Structures are given as structure tokens and as C-alpha cells.
Amino acid sequence: MTLQLGDAAPDFEADTTEGRIRFYDWLGDSWAVMFSHPKDFTPVCTTELGYMAKIKPEFDKRGVKIVGLSVDPVESHQRWIADIKDTQGSAPTYPMIGDPDLKVSKLYGMLPAAAGDTSEGRTAADNQTVRNVFIIGPDKKIKLILVYPMTTGRNFDEVLRVIDSMQLTAKHRVATPVNWTQGDDVIISGSVSDDEAKTIYPDGWKAPRPYIRIVPQPKD
Incomplete structure (x- = not known):
């Protein structure tokens, strides 16, 4: 499945570090940023998750919810959060989706159907295409898609700038x-x-x- 700008963001149910969610219910009438990771305990992603935790108040001011996704179980995410706090100085205070069956990654076109149905045994390199940023509007439609390589950390200040533009031009x-x-x-x-x-x-x-x-x- 290839998602394009203007497409409806697929709904799903998943376990997260803050409990089980149905995505549309969690989103409500808010804007949201969903950003994905190929595996837990990867160095670049560790810095990204910590930085997002630090600047979460900026997203809050704009009425934008944050959710992370990584191709590992929630139990692994919980252990990773401790490392993020120790190394980056801030721990995520937003939900992180567990995707051990790869369903959400496939649903959002980040992994092919042939990738199988388990994260077990898969390396970060196997999942290297799970490096997307999706901005989703209150109408549940995808407003922006950014795809980064594993070796390049994402610029979340730019994501805030884009949100400012989108919210202004929507009004x-x-x-x-x-x-x-x-x-x-x-x-x-x-x-x-x-x-x-x-x-x-x-x-x-x-x-x-x-x-x-x-x-x-x-x-x-």
C-alpha cells in the first residue's frame, strides 16, 4: 500500500507504552505527528526520541499529538525508554507503538507484504524503510510524509515549522x-x-x- 498526501490515514489498534489504543479514537480532532523507527536501541533513533520529549511542549501549544512507532514489542520499548532518559536527559512522555507483528508498518507502506509477520530475528537494516514522519490532520488525512535514511537524524524543528505553515494555510x-x-x-x-x-x-x-x-x- 502506497500512501499519498490527501489519503486517509489508516486506522488501527495497537499496544503502546501508554496502553492499547485505537488510532482514530486517540487522534480525536487533533493534529498528530507519527514517526517510526526500524528497531529499538538504535543510536540515531535514541537521539530523536529524546529530542521529541524535550520539545513536546511546542507540539502541545499547537494542539498536536505525538506518537512514536518502532518495530519491536512494547516491553522492549519500556527498556529503551530508560536508555533514552539516561543518554538524552528526557524520556518520551508520549505513546510509542509496539509493532512486533509488522502490521502497522505494512499498513502505512513502510514494509512490503513479503516482510513476514514478526519482528523477531529482523535487524534494523531489514527494517530500514521504517523511518517515516507522517503529519495527520484533524480530518484524519495525511498532510505530509518525510522519509529519512537510518544514518541521518530527523529535524523536528522543521516539522514544527511545517505544522505552523499547515495550520496557518488551513485557516x-x-x-x-x-x-x-x-x-x-x-x-x-x-x-x-x-x-x-x-x-x-x-x-x-x-x-x-x-x-x-x-x-x-x-x-x-
Whole structure:
């Protein structure tokens, strides 16, 4: 199964470090970030899980839930959490999905159907494609997919930046330009005619080209 932007995020039930969840029920009406790992006790993933724990308040402020997934049982995750706390200074305070039967990894297109039905005996290299970040909206649809190699740690500050853009553009008919961050100017969406834009932005806009209409970021 290949997931694309705009597809419904598949629902599932799974055991986590915070108990069993049905994904849609856990998600509710929130945004969510789900990020996956090929195996427990892998070094790059250890740093990622610790950093996410440190910056979780930033996701909380944005109304975004966090959930991790690793291709090992929950009991192994619990032991790994102790290492994460000792080495990174922060332990995950968000659920981590156990995927020992590989069902969730397959459901989200991170492992092929031929991968079998158990994590036992599989190495991190066997599961190296389980390195995705999914951002899922309140409508249960996939808004972003990032795939990283095992040797490159993920940039979760960038994930926050993307969420800021997505939440802004979901509320206002604008787009964000390259390297945009909170407070920077934005671009009026192409779906907004000039006549309509004059009503929305009575102070006008800068237009280096007719199709590039730049305005200050909406404040509300």
C-alpha cells in the first residue's frame, strides 16, 4: 500500500507504552505527528526520541499529538525508554507503538507484504524503510510524509515549522514561501482572485509578478 498526501490515514489498534489504543479514537480532532523507527536501541533513533520529549511542549501549544512507532514489542520499548532518559536527559512522555507483528508498518507502506509477520530475528537494516514522519490532520488525512535514511537524524524543528505553515494555510487562503517562519510575509493563494483579494487585503499587496502577491501574515 502506497500512501499519498490527501489519503486517509489508516486506522488501527495497537499496544503502546501508554496502553492499547485505537488510532482514530486517540487522534480525536487533533493534529498528530507519527514517526517510526526500524528497531529499538538504535543510536540515531535514541537521539530523536529524546529530542521529541524535550520539545513536546511546542507540539502541545499547537494542539498536536505525538506518537512514536518502532518495530519491536512494547516491553522492549519500556527498556529503551530508560536508555533514552539516561543518554538524552528526557524520556518520551508520549505513546510509542509496539509493532512486533509488522502490521502497522505494512499498513502505512513502510514494509512490503513479503516482510513476514514478526519482528523477531529482523535487524534494523531489514527494517530500514521504517523511518517515516507522517503529519495527520484533524480530518484524519495525511498532510505530509518525510522519509529519512537510518544514518541521518530527523529535524523536528522543521516539522514544527511545517505544522505552523499547515495550520496557518488551513485557516487562511494563503501559502508560505521558501524558508518561511512565524511572522514572515505570506503569499495570497492562487485560488483568490484580485477582486476578492482587494476585499480581504484592503491595504493591497506587493506583486513582483502578477502571480506572486505578497502580504503580511494574517494575525488571527
